[in-house]
Amino acid sequence: MRVRIFVTPRQGILDPQGRAVETALGNLGFSGVSDLHVGRYIILTLEAPSKAAAEETVRQMCEQLLANPVIEDYRFEVEPG
Amino acid sequence: MRVRIFVTPRQGILDPQGRAVETALGNLGFSGVSDLHVGRYIILTLEAPSKAAAEETVRQMCEQLLANPVIEDYRFEVEPG
Structure with missing residues (x-):
């Protein structure tokens, strides 16, 4: 399965990198x-028996390593093949 | 316009962060x-008179600041509204 994960700063959380880039563009x-x-x-290839199994694995990856749930939101797309 | 930009290491370019995350997941x-x-x-809101104008502006932003064209590829989506 091909997996695409999007990790973003949570709404309302200070985002100094975003501010810096916005200022630099100005x-x-x-x-x-x-x-x-x-x-x-984050893009990756994951071996999984089903799309549902892949989604559950990716959710765990995000919670444990790829995102910081205190200050970040994540969403992902799983595409078979 | 709502803009979403995806910047990724170019195919064949060494990606130490990717290797580190892959190892950590293992x-x-x-x-x-x-x-x-x-x-x-990178997500942003851009004032622009048309979708075509927004796309041209975002392309310039990527070339000048948001991506390093030597080692990174970028793609983006522009959504009116």
């Missing part, structure tokens, strides 16, 4: 940018 | 994981 002359957040994008 | 007991890569996921 300094480069890009105007009209707002609400910018920087997260992680 | 150490936690997750088996069957391969071809793992860690990239960045």
Whole structure:
């Protein structure tokens, strides 16, 4: 299965990296940018007997290692094949 | 416009962060994981007169700041509204 995981700072949590990138874009002359957040994008291949099994495994990976549930949200897509 | 940008290490470029995460998942007991890569996921709101104008602006943002074209690939989605 091909898995794509999106990890983003939780709503309302301070996001200094997002602020820094937004400021840098403004300094480069890009105007009209707002609400910018920087997260992680993780892609992987997972051997699993079913899509449901893969989804449960990925959920555990996110909770245990890939995301910090205190300050980050995650979502993922599992694509058979 | 709502913009989602995905930045990933280029195919064939060494990805030490991806290797580290893959190893860590193995150490936690997750088996069957391969071809793992860690990239960045950037979301932002952009004021633009049209979707085409927004796409051109985002392309420039990626080339100038958000991605390193020498070692990273990027793709993005622009959603009106």
